[in-house]
Amino acid sequence: xxxKCGIVGLPNVGKSTLFNALTQTANAEASNYxxxxxxxxxxxxxxxxxxxxxxxxxxxxxxxxxxxxxxxxIAGLVEGASKGEGLGNKFLSNIRETDAIAHVVRCFINENxxxxxxxxxxxxxxxxxxxxxxxxxIQNLENRKSGLxxxxxxxxxxxxxxxxxxxxxxxxxxxxxxxxEFAFDQNLIKxxxxxxxxxxxxxxxxxxxxxxxxxxxxxxSKLVEEYAISSKSHCIVISASTESxxxxxxESEKEEYLNSIGLNETGLNKVIRTGYxxxxxxxxxxxxxxxxxxxTIPRETIAPKAASVxxxxxxxxxxxxxxxxxxxxxxxxxxxxxxxAGKMRLEGKDYIVKDGDIMHFRFAN
Numbered sequence: 001x002x003x004k005c006g007i008v009g010l011p012n013v014g015k016s017t018l019f020n021a022l023t024q025t026a027n028a029e030a031s032n033y034x035x036x037x038x039x040x041x042x043x044x045x046x047x048x049x050x051x052x053x054x055x056x057x058x059x060x061x062x063x064x065x066x067x068x069x070x071x072x073x074i075a076g077l078v079e080g081a082s083k084g085e086g087l088g089n090k091f092l093s094n095i096r097e098t099d100a101i102a103h104v105v106r107c108f109i110n111e112n113x114x115x116x117x118x119x120x121x122x123x124x125x126x127x128x129x130x131x132x133x134x135x136x137x138i139q140n141l142e143n144r145k146s147g148l149x150x151x152x153x154x155x156x157x158x159x160x161x162x163x164x165x166x167x168x169x170x171x172x173x174x175x176x177x178x179x180x181e182f183a184f185d186q187n188l189i190k191x192x193x194x195x196x197x198x199x200x201x202x203x204x205x206x207x208x209x210x211x212x213x214x215x216x217x218x219x220x221s222k223l224v225e226e227y228a229i230s231s232k233s234h235c236i237v238i239s240a241s242t243e244s245x246x247x248x249x250x251e252s253e254k255e256e257y258l259n260s261i262g263l264n265e266t267g268l269n270k271v272i273r274t275g276y277x278x279x280x281x282x283x284x285x286x287x288x289x290x291x292x293x294x295x296t297i298p299r300e301t302i303a304p305k306a307a308s309v310x311x312x313x314x315x316x317x318x319x320x321x322x323x324x325x326x327x328x329x330x331x332x333x334x335x336x337x338x339x340x341a342g343k344m345r346l347e348g349k350d351y352i353v354k355d356g357d358i359m360h361f362r363f364a365n
Contacts, residue, residue, distance in 0.1 A: 003279055003296065004070040005204075005271070006098035010125050013106040014208040014240035019043065019073035021243035022268050041073040047272055047283075049294055051326060051356065055285055056292035058334040063291040067283060069272055072098055092136050092198065100202045100279055102271065103129060104240075107207040107220035122224050126205070133198040134173055141170050141195070165191060173199070181232055202278040204271070205235040214239035215262040234274050238267035282355035285326070286310070287335070303351040307361045317363035321347045326356030 009015045023043030046066040056064040074094050095101065105122045145166055151159035165188055172182045178199035184192060192200070205228050207221035217225070217237040228235035246254050246266055258264065275281075280299045284306060285292060297306050303321045307314035324335070328343040335358075338344050353359070 003099040003275060003281060004072060004097070005100050005102050005275055006072045006074050006095045007102045007104060008074050008095060008129060009104035010106070010128060013104050013125070015104045016041070016073055017244055018104060018206070018208065018238065018240040018267070019071055021240060021247045022271065023071055024247045043071050043073075044068045045071065045268065045272075047294065047296070048269060049283060051283075051285070052292060052294055054330060055287045055326075055358065058329065059287045059292055060289055061287065061292040062289065063293075065291055065293040067294040067296045069275065071102075092133070095133070095198055095201075096196055098201065100204065100275055101198075102204045102206055102275075104206045104208055105224050107218060107224065107237075108210045108213075120220070122207070122220050123227060126224070126227060130178065130199070134176070134178065137179060137197045137199050138170055138173050140197070141166050141173075144195075145170070162191060166195070169195075169197075178203075178231065203231075203233040204274055204278060205233060206271070207235065207237045208240045209237055211239045211242045211261060213237070214242050234278055236267075236270045236274055238270065240267075243267045282353070284353050284355070284357040284359055286360065287329070287358050288360075297353060299355075301353050302349065303347055303353055303359075303361075304349050306353045306359070307363070310361070313365070314361050314363050317365060318349060319362040319364055321351060322360040322362065323347045323351070324358045325354070326358065329358050 007015050007019055019041060023045055045068065047069050049066060052064050052066055055061075072094060103126065105125055106120060107122050109120055145163060148159045148163045148166075152163055165184070168184075169179060169182055173179060179195075179197040180200050180202070182200075205224050207217060207224050209218055209221055213221070214237065221235075221237050225235045227233075242261065243266065246257060249257060254266065258266065276296075281296050282299050282301075283294050283296055285294055287293075295306070295309050297309060304315045304318040307318055307321070323345045324338045324343055328338050328341070329335070332338040332341045332343060335344075
């Protein structure tokens with residue numbers, strides 16, 4: 001398990017250029033006209049983690065396997081998308097299938113690249129997309145309410161609770177605020193997640209700027225940063241054109257290029273780091289002679305559920321987890337040294353997995 005990130009934005013803001021650069025492919029057509037992306041492009045990238053190589057070397061692993069992040073490049077949305085304008089409804093469903101939204105916002109001025117609204121106004125662009133997602137959520141919830149009305153007439157208590165909860169969300173959305181800002185009783189968290197609302201998804205605003213502004217941003221990106229803070233979202237600054245140039249370089253060349261323009265990491269690393277943060281994800285490892293592998297799970301995951309990302313049978317037959325912290329594994333030179341130093345722990349079904357744990361699961365067939 002990694003996570004799936006949907007890349008959205010108005011047409012011609014640099015979505016497909018960024019997608020190609022992040023995934024180091026040329027899958028997504030990047031052209032100077034709206035809707036050059038028709039079917040969503042999907043690309044997987046390895047999540048960089050320096051701990052993997054160190055673990056693999058100590059375990060003398062034949063294979064080192066990082067966890068993956070999936071990017072989905074979704075067609076540019078326009079005003080009216082929630083009613084089917086442009087390529088609307090189909091691509092709203094593509095967004096629904098993602099874990100988080102990366103909203104690319106144009107924060108550069110280039111007269112040779114058209115803007116669908118003929119003006120450079122990042123906050124207006126954001127509002128256009130957010131409004132369409134809001135309207136789509138409201139329509140979805142109104143449809144659900146209609147389906148519940150018959151059950152309410154038969155005095156179904158669960159349906160009454162669900163109807164009231166949905167109605168409260170609709171009223172909140174009608175104020176113009178996204179579902180992720182809606183406060184509710186945590187006893188209803190399961191129902192809230194089942195609704196899978198577009199505006200409930202963690203959102204990362206990516207300010208696409210010129211290379212000269214990639215380090216500290218510009219006046220346009222600062223407007224987006226302020227908006228992100230006010231809407232309980234996150235914001236990073238990236239130059240899609242710079243990322244495109246970086247994507248064809250080897251690691252040493254990348255480092256030299258980044259240093260020359262005042263950056264200390266690639267846009268891909270920024271996106272991954274922020275994505276893990278907003279989704280509250282951690283990584284645990286399995287490590288041995290055959291392979292060292294990274295596994296991504298939500299923070300606060302208990303051991304049996306963590307084991308299930310390897311195979312569902314591991315959760316069903318879970319007995320215990322032989323666990324070594326990353327620091328101990330490194331300090332005592334691997335699995336055997338850690339065991340001899342008394343650093344290997346036997347953890348049960350209630351153990352909450354920590355970031356960096358090296359785990360070996362025991363389970364009954």
